[in-house]
Amino acid sequence: MEEQLAELAAQVAAIESKGNLTNTMFAELYYYLTIPLMIIIHAGFLAYEMGASRAKNALSSGVKNILAFAFVIPAFYFFGWWVYWGFPTGFSFSEGPNGISGAEYANAIAWAWGPSAEFMGPNTEDQIDGVFWGAFALFAATTASIFSGAVIERIQTVGFVILAIILGGFSWTLGAAWGWHSDGWLVQSWGVHDFGAAGLVHAIAAFFALGVLINLGPRIGKFNPDGTANDIAGHNLPFTATGLMLIVVGFWGFLMGCLVVGGEAWSWSGNWNTIYGTPSNLSALSFNILMAVGGGIIGAWAFTRDPFWMMSGALAGLISTASGLDIYWPSLTFLIAISAGILLKPAATILENMGIDDAVGAVTVHGTMGVYGMLLLGIFASGYPALGEAAAFSGDEVPTISFIGQLVGIVVFVLIGFITGYVPSLILKMMGMLRVPEAVEIAGLDTVKVPAQAYPEGIAASPPASS
Amino acid sequence: MGFPYDQGTWEGVSGAIFMGFGSAMPGIFTVIAIAVSVALLAIGQKTEAAKYRDHK
Numbered sequence: 001m002e003e004q005l006a007e008l009a010a011q012v013a014a015i016e017s018k019g020n021l022t023n024t025m026f027a028e029l030y031y032y033l034t035i036p037l038m039i040i041i042h043a044g045f046l047a048y049e050m051g052a053s054r055a056k057n058a059l060s061s062g063v064k065n066i067l068a069f070a071f072v073i074p075a076f077y078f079f080g081w082w083v084y085w086g087f088p089t090g091f092s093f094s095e096g097p098n099g100i101s102g103a104e105y106a107n108a109i110a111w112a113w114g115p116s117a118e119f120m121g122p123n124t125e126d127q128i129d130g131v132f133w134g135a136f137a138l139f140a141a142t143t144a145s146i147f148s149g150a151v152i153e154r155i156q157t158v159g160f161v162i163l164a165i166i167l168g169g170f171s172w173t174l175g176a177a178w179g180w181h182s183d184g185w186l187v188q189s190w191g192v193h194d195f196g197a198a199g200l201v202h203a204i205a206a207f208f209a210l211g212v213l214i215n216l217g218p219r220i221g222k223f224n225p226d227g228t229a230n231d232i233a234g235h236n237l238p239f240t241a242t243g244l245m246l247i248v249v250g251f252w253g254f255l256m257g258c259l260v261v262g263g264e265a266w267s268w269s270g271n272w273n274t275i276y277g278t279p280s281n282l283s284a285l286s287f288n289i290l291m292a293v294g295g296g297i298i299g300a301w302a303f304t305r306d307p308f309w310m311m312s313g314a315l316a317g318l319i320s321t322a323s324g325l326d327i328y329w330p331s332l333t334f335l336i337a338i339s340a341g342i343l344l345k346p347a348a349t350i351l352e353n354m355g356i357d358d359a360v361g362a363v364t365v366h367g368t369m370g371v372y373g374m375l376l377l378g379i380f381a382s383g384y385p386a387l388g389e390a391a392a393f394s395g396d397e398v399p400t401i402s403f404i405g406q407l408v409g410i411v412v413f414v415l416i417g418f419i420t421g422y423v424p425s426l427i428l429k430m431m432g433m434l435r436v437p438e439a440v441e442i443a444g445l446d447t448v449k450v451p452a453q454a455y456p457e458g459i460a461a462s463p464p465a466s467s
Numbered sequence: 468m469g470f471p472y473d474q475g476t477w478e479g480v481s482g483a484i485f486m487g488f489g490s491a492m493p494g495i496f497t498v499i500a501i502a503v504s505v506a507l508l509a510i511g512q513k514t515e516a517a518k519y520r521d522h523k
Contacts, residue, residue, distance in 0.1 A: 071504070078501055113494025121485040121493065158512040433512065437519050449518045 020263075024127055027264035030256070031131035037253020038138035040246055042069050045145035047243030049152055050454075052234035052360050056444025057153045058454040064152070064160055068144040071161050072168035076137040077120070080169040082110040084136065087177035088184045096183025128265050135257040139176070139201055140168035142254065146205035147421075149360035151212060153219050153232075154441050157449075159433040163424060167208050171420040175200035175413050180275055182268075182387060187276060191386035191399035192409035195274050196255050196322030198373040199410050204417035206367025210356065211421030215429045218357030220441055229352045232359070237308060244311035248293055251318055255285050255325060268388050277388025280326035287330040292317040295334040299341020313341035315365050320373040323406075324381055336376055340369050367417075371410050378406030468492050 046065050053061040086106035089096045093103035109129070112120045119129045144164035151160065179186040179200050186192040194200055223229055234240055259280060260266055260273045268277035296317020300309045317337030321328055328336075348364040358364065384401045399405075428434040440448045471488040472480055487493045 071508075074500065074504060078497065112497040117485075117493040118483040118488065121483065121488075123483045123485075124480065125482050156512075157515055158508055161508060161511075437522075440519055440522055443522060448522045449515060 023261075023263045024265070027261040027267075028127045028131055030261050031128070031135050034253045034257040035131070035134045035138055037256065038135070038142065038250055041138075041142055041250030041254060042145055044243045044246030044248075044250055045149065047246060048240050048360065049149050049243075051236040051239030051241075051243060052149065053152050054232070054444070055235040055454060056446055058235060058446065059450045059452060060157075060445035061152045063450060064155070064157055065145060065148050067157065067161050068148050068164040068168075069141045071165055072141045072144045073137050075165045075169035076140045076173075077112060077133070078169075080140055080173045081120075081133055081136065082106045083170055083173040084177050084181070085110050087174055088181045090178070090185050096181075097188065098183050101177070101181065101183035132266065136176075139197070139254070139257070140172060143172040143201055143205040143208075144168045146202065146362055146366050147209040147212070150206075150209040150358045150362040151216055152359045153445065154435055155212075155216060156433055156436055159425075159428045162428065162433075163208075163212060163421070166420060166424050167205060171208055171416055172201055172204045175204045175416050178412065179409050182275070182277055186405075186409050186412060187386060188399060190405035190408045191401050192405055193276065193278075193377060193381065193384070193386045193401045194323045194374060194409065195276075195280070195326040196258055196318075198319050198322035198370040199413040202319050202322070202366035203370030203374070203410060203413045206363045206365075206370060207414045207417030208421030209358070209417075210363050210367065211418045211423075212425040213356050213358060213363070214422060215425040216435055218355065219359070220438065222357045223355065227355065229357075241307045241311050244308075244315065248311075248314050248318070252289065255289060255322075256282070259285070273388060274326050276386060278326065278385060279388065284326055288321060288325040288328050288333045289318065291330045291334040292321045292325070292337040295337025296320070296341040299338035300344055301341070302338075303342055304345050309345055312361055312365050313344055316340040316344045316369045319366060319369040320376070322370075323373050323377040327381060327384060332380065336373075340372065343372070344369070367414075371414065374406050374410040374413075375403065377401065378403035 042065070046062055049061045049065050050058045085101055086093055086103050088101035095102035095105060099105070107116060109116050109119045111117070119126055120133075121130075123129075144167055147164065147167055148160070176197075178184045179192045179194055180197065181187065184192070219232060221230060222232055258275060259282065260268065260275060260277075262269060262271040262273065267273060271279060272281040274280050293314045294317070296313040296315065297310050298313075300306075300313025300316070304310065317340050320340035321333045321336050325333070344361075344364060347368045348358070348361045351358060351364055356363070378401065381401045382403060386399045386401050386405070389398065425434055436445065436448075446452075446454060468487045468490065471483070471490075483489075485493070487496070
């Protein structure tokens with residue numbers, strides 16, 4: 001009998017070991033797959049920006065966008081990952097209640113030198129850090145792409161890249177450390193909840209862009225002497241609309257990356273969780289993402305009939321509900337998304353009337369809707385626990401979501417974005433590295449600095465074949 | 468840089484497997500990579516500024 005029990009125990013242990021291995025391998029693959037899906041966001045932004053540019057600037061807009069991706073990724077490797085783990089408790093760099101933050105912890109896992117290097121490269125015992133880092137690096141690159149569209153057709157390439165590095169490597173990462181980390185002071189003290197990063201990715205990137213736009217100024221010809229605005233149409237609206245749809249596709253990967261796989265090394269429990277340790281799952285995301293996209297498109301269609309704004313409405317629907325995609329009721333998601341689609345164009349017009357030339361509506365789509373979404377969650381989810389039991393400050397009451405908490409969170413995110421965009425761009429402006437000279441802007445950036453032509457044969461209409 | 472483990476075999480190896488593990492090399496390469504990135508940005512700015520100057 002004892003022998004049989006021992007044999008049974010050995011078999012159970014073997015099964016458990018294999019189950020853990022399967023779970024680890026699934027988690028690794030899961031995060032890995034979020035990365036190519038998120039790269040689709042960049043394919044979308046690339047098409048979106050090039051299409052929204054006039055033909056004379058199409059390629060230079062593409063070059064700028066590609067370089068943002070290329071430089072932000074290593075910047076996040078060199079220092080962005082450290083910022084995320086080092087800053088959650090604020091500028092004290094002290095360890096948070098869960099013991100996974102602070103300078104000492106970040107030094108131990110997030111520098112690409114010294115003892116922590118073992119977590120920043122190939123390691124047979126570490127199957128999660130690289131893919132987790134990769135997903136975060138793509139969040140960083142997404143912020144740069146959001147900013148990139150707003151400043152097309154007049155910003156200098158290197159000045160732009162420097163700003164993209166600051167945004168992707170530091171600004172949004174600081175917001176994520178404070179509001180998207182179980183030790184983050186905004187979460188622990190104010191119950192901030194931003195599941196899909198409406199505030200800490202979208203609003204931070206958008207208000208960063210606003211800070212830069214103030215120093216950069218509008219494109220030549222955008223505003224008349226009396227202050228009225230002219231429409232500067234991009235050269236390829238079908239390309240732009242397709243790009244926007246690609247961004248929506250990529251957001252499935254982005255939002256996948258916002259869930260923590262149950263039972264793996266970083267998880268809080270055996271079930272799916274948010275980054276706050278609160279429950280959610282892929283089923284919740286499927287319900288709400290699809291309803292948000294549909295609602296946003298319908299809202300924008302109702303008031304514009306314009307495919308550009310309709311597809312921007314899809315993004316507005318997603319962003320306005322992103323903070324609560326884990327817990328919203330799908331019909332409520334749909335209603336919020338419709339309202340976001342309706343508000344989108346008037347909000348863009350208000351910004352334009354303030355003399356801001358946001359070429360693709362990035363500040364409105366990502367900023368206004370990010371703020372709107374954060375605040376709405378404070379109303380609808382008031383009283384919901386902001387942290388899971390396992391992630392909460394042990395022994396203390398679990399912080400709850402509230403309107404005031406969400407308001408504090410979004411004010412902090414807006415300030416992070418705006419200040420870190422405005423100040424460096426002002427310095428670049430004083431150094432003559434922000435805006436291209438007037439003659440270059442008039443001639444077209446492709447003509448001056450891109451050794452290739454977007455349309456060497458023009459865009460000639462071809463006659464149909466004879467039947 | 469050499470194989471970082473005592474025995475010249477993968478048998479029993481568990482942990483970091485990248486080149487230079489356990490030495491100063493990973494850090495040196497990281498510093499060089501940062502320096503190269505900064506230098507390429509500086510060169511990029513110089514050549515782009517020249518194109519702007521040439522186009523008056």
